[in-house]
Amino acid sequence: MADRLKRRHHTVPKFHLARFANDRSQLTRVALPGDKRHLISIRDATVERDFYLIEEEDGTRSDALEDLLADSEGRAAAAVRALVDEGVWPIPDQVRWDLAGWAASQALRTTANRQSSNEVADMMFKLAIGVGGKKKTARGLREALGREPSPAEIDREWERLSDFDGYTVKPHPNGHLSLLMTLWPGTAHMFHDRGWSVVRFEHKALVTSDNPVHLVPAPDHPEWSGVGLATAAQIFLPLDRRVGLIMGEVGGKDMQAAPSADLARRMNAALAMSATAAVFHHPDDNPLVGLELPAPHQRRTGGYEQVKSFVSSEWPATSPQPR
Secondary structure (H helix, E strand, C coil): CHHHCCCEEECCCHHHHHCCCCCCCEEEEEECCCCEEEEEECCCCCEEECCCCEECCCCCEECHHHHHHHHHHHHHHHHHHHHHHCCCCCCCHHHHHHHHHHHHHHHHHCHHHHHHHHHHHHHHHHHHHHHHHHHHHHHHHHHHHCCCCCHHHHHHHHHHHCCHHHCCCCCCHHHHHHHHHHHHHHHHHHHHHEEEEEEECCCCCCCEECCCCEEECCCCCCCCCCCCCCCCCEEEEEEECCEEEEEEEECCCCEEECCCHHHHHHHHHHHHHHCCCEEEECCCCCCCCCCCCCCCCCCCCCCHHHHHHHHHHHCCCCCCCCC
8 A cells, every 4th residue: 555655745836836837847946045056847846755644643654635735736726827827806715715725735834844843843852951951861861761870871861962963853744744734724714814916027037936935024023033924914925937926914905016127026035035945937037136045944943052052051061950
């Protein structure tokens, strides 16, 4: 049965990538920070092996989530055709729901989102180690060994666990997939209820990326705070190399926004900043001219250095457990 599982999973679906490809189904892939680029087939772009496989309690694996995502993609592809190719307006509610559902899953399903989830889990584990100190380390050793650990054993284990740069906690992929399924319906509702602006460019071209849903912070959003799906002032999503979707405030009105070179540039810059490792565009386009691309994201969440500093300053490996 396992050999029948779908193993090559697109973290960004082919129907979306095809909107930026030539008639040979090829894209230009620009690897961050922009010094390398090459043609790639939509069949091979953003493919991760076994990315959406769920491990059941008995150890078997299921590709049911991949089937669910594929169903959403099929409905979204039809919605994009209606909005982009047929130019329907106002936006029919079914088109809106189908696009909102896919956009929500797309915001949650990428390698960027899994990376963020893993980083949070890693940081929380290490923060718990720091807060618990040697006392908690001794307790864990006692449970693992079934006896009282020696002071030397406690020191060695504490030194290992408090060397945060020496290891990474990597949660089971089921955690990310469970979070995706939990947040998907609510995120789809929130996207549906925002005011949508559709921008159609005649001459300027848009890019997409391996993380094509970009969250735009409000002007007064604190720089130290991350931008979330609920707190974003706007959400950018390229639907096609010539058509962009901007989701505004909840309860806002839909509109067909006026295109401009400046808007295309700002959208492309934002989409590039959201990318994890690569940006994609049509081989005939040159939409990144004049833009400074970021380095590949090593970490997507903040706070790691603060956790290290907190632990090293409060509980040095060589000091006794404080009160």
